[in-house]
Amino acid sequence: MTTAIVAEAIAAAKARFGLTGARAAWQGPGPVTTHAHHDVPDHLLLAGNPERFGVRVVDGEVHVEGTSVAAIAEAVDTPCYVYGAAHVRRQFAGLRGALIGRRSLVCYAVKANSSQAILRLLAREGAGADIVSGGELARALAAGFAPSTIVFSGVGKRSDEIDAAITAQIRAIHAESIEEVDRIAARARALGVVAPVALRVNPDIDPDTHPYLATGLRETKFGISMGDAPALARRVIETPGLRLVGLTCHIGSQIMDAEPFLASLERMRALIGELGDAIDLDYLDLGGGLGIPYGVDEPRLDVDAFGAALVAATRDLDMDLLLEPGRYLVGNAGVLLTRVVGHKESGGKRFVIVDAAMNDLIRPALYEAYHAIVPATLPVADAPLVRSDVVGPVCECGDFFARDRLLPWPAVGDLLVILGAGAYGMTMASNYNTRPLAPEVLVSGERFDVTRPRRPVAELIAEERYPAWMADPAT
Numbered sequence: 001m002t003t004a005i006v007a008e009a010i011a012a013a014k015a016r017f018g019l020t021g022a023r024a025a026w027q028g029p030g031p032v033t034t035h036a037h038h039d040v041p042d043h044l045l046l047a048g049n050p051e052r053f054g055v056r057v058v059d060g061e062v063h064v065e066g067t068s069v070a071a072i073a074e075a076v077d078t079p080c081y082v083y084g085a086a087h088v089r090r091q092f093a094g095l096r097g098a099l100i101g102r103r104s105l106v107c108y109a110v111k112a113n114s115s116q117a118i119l120r121l122l123a124r125e126g127a128g129a130d131i132v133s134g135g136e137l138a139r140a141l142a143a144g145f146a147p148s149t150i151v152f153s154g155v156g157k158r159s160d161e162i163d164a165a166i167t168a169q170i171r172a173i174h175a176e177s178i179e180e181v182d183r184i185a186a187r188a189r190a191l192g193v194v195a196p197v198a199l200r201v202n203p204d205i206d207p208d209t210h211p212y213l214a215t216g217l218r219e220t221k222f223g224i225s226m227g228d229a230p231a232l233a234r235r236v237i238e239t240p241g242l243r244l245v246g247l248t249c250h251i252g253s254q255i256m257d258a259e260p261f262l263a264s265l266e267r268m269r270a271l272i273g274e275l276g277d278a279i280d281l282d283y284l285d286l287g288g289g290l291g292i293p294y295g296v297d298e299p300r301l302d303v304d305a306f307g308a309a310l311v312a313a314t315r316d317l318d319m320d321l322l323l324e325p326g327r328y329l330v331g332n333a334g335v336l337l338t339r340v341v342g343h344k345e346s347g348g349k350r351f352v353i354v355d356a357a358m359n360d361l362i363r364p365a366l367y368e369a370y371h372a373i374v375p376a377t378l379p380v381a382d383a384p385l386v387r388s389d390v391v392g393p394v395c396e397c398g399d400f401f402a403r404d405r406l407l408p409w410p411a412v413g414d415l416l417v418i419l420g421a422g423a424y425g426m427t428m429a430s431n432y433n434t435r436p437l438a439p440e441v442l443v444s445g446e447r448f449d450v451t452r453p454r455r456p457v458a459e460l461i462a463e464e465r466y467p468a469w470m471a472d473p474a475t
């Protein structure tokens with residue numbers, strides 16, 4: 001019965017949006033854009049569609065909302081992250097709107113960008129939060145998310161993190177194994193309360209994304225296998241100290257095609273059917289993973305079509321639908337500003353060396369991810385173009401932002417804008433090479449505020465300690 005409804009919804013979606021098979025792209029080509037050779041420079045393509053990257057071009061100058069990035073770089077120095085509040089709001093409103101008519105909660109995946117200002121902005125818009133650590137719990141609570149809208153995902157939770165989540169009375173802890181179920185139960189009993197638990201099931205769906213980002217395959221470390229789920233659900237129900245409130249899954253990230261979500265929905269619904277009426281769930285959580293365009297010529301996910309298909313396929317489901325998007329809400333709300341520090345020609349290649357590095361934005365190094373790069377001042381139409389690598393100063397070959405990219409040749413001191421840096425940029429940054437974390441700036445219209453200042457290196461050094469035997473000048 002359930003399966004028939006879903007099959008019907010999928011068929012309707014296919015008919016409406018022209019899907020032709022399990023792997024048919026809903027919206028154009030595959031999700032992962034790597035360092036392919038592009039024959040058109042990013043800035044020329046950007047001119048046609050800047051707003052999808054959260055930027056505008058005013059008199060040839062790149063702006064975030066009403067503020068020129070050059071003015072921000074002048075005030076804050078580079079490298080520096082800049083986020084636009086309006087883009088985050090727009091993405092959130094678009095997704096909420098797409099789910100109209102469905103009882104749902106959009107839980108922002110805090111790991112994508114955990115800037116307190118971004119968190120507070122989303123909390124005020126009505127988002128919930130998807131957290132993966134005690135640290136993110138503290139951030140979400142500090143930013144103002146209601147505990148009843150926070151869900152706790154993650155494959156390895158420590159007992160103190162479980163305690164903190166139970167004590168904060170969050171909506172549910174997402175359990176990933178039988179052992180974890182037992183541990184949550186023990187902690188709940190020790191605290192004298194009943195803990196709400198949802199089971200994270202691994203639906204074994206291949207979302208056709210970068211292998212590091214495909215978390216819903218059977219052989220990954222994530223979730224409970226479909227086969228084990230019914231027995232484990234019954235165990236949760238029978239265990240004193242636990243209340244089974246939901247089922248959850250997350251199939252991967254940067255998915256541009258709605259079909260994997262519908263396929264995983266179908267499997268989750270089959271599981272709900274198998275559990276039967278005796279089990280009364282508050283919610284079904286389909287995880288995050290909605291993709292965004294990174295290349296300036298990439299199509300974007302049709303969020304209205306995505307939402308309509310989910311709403312149709314869950315019409316008869318008497319529970320909340322949760323989603324955990326991270327990247328979709330913030331990815332194209334952010335840019336990384338960097339200045340050119342020099343050039344180099346060697347080994348038959350050209351290099352533009354900039355003052356941002358892999359410690360600031362690791363996505364190109366880690367996934368060979370494509371990030372469009374444009375000059376902050378767009379060049380005149382016939383400016384000479386040069387194919388070059390854009391690299392940082394860190395002593396690793398992986399320290400690059402672009403390879404063989406066609407760019408207007410920048411001068412030393414020129415400001416470059418790395419687009420699509422709002423998600424998994426700052427949150428994956430490190431102090432490698434004793435480089436302080438880049439400051440963060442939030443723009444709202446014509447005003448901008450530094451929401452995290454750059455820490456002086458002296459502070460990084462001062463937070464460390466010498467062992468006593470080393471501190472003593474006599475030894």
Ligand code: LLP
Binds near residue numbers: 289325328
């Ligand atoms: N829910 C769970 C359980 C997750 O593991 C993730 C992401 C999300 C939600 C949010 O996924 P999103 O909507 O942002 O795709 N560092 C990588 C992405 C890793 C994603 C990990 N999990 C990158 O830079 O592309």
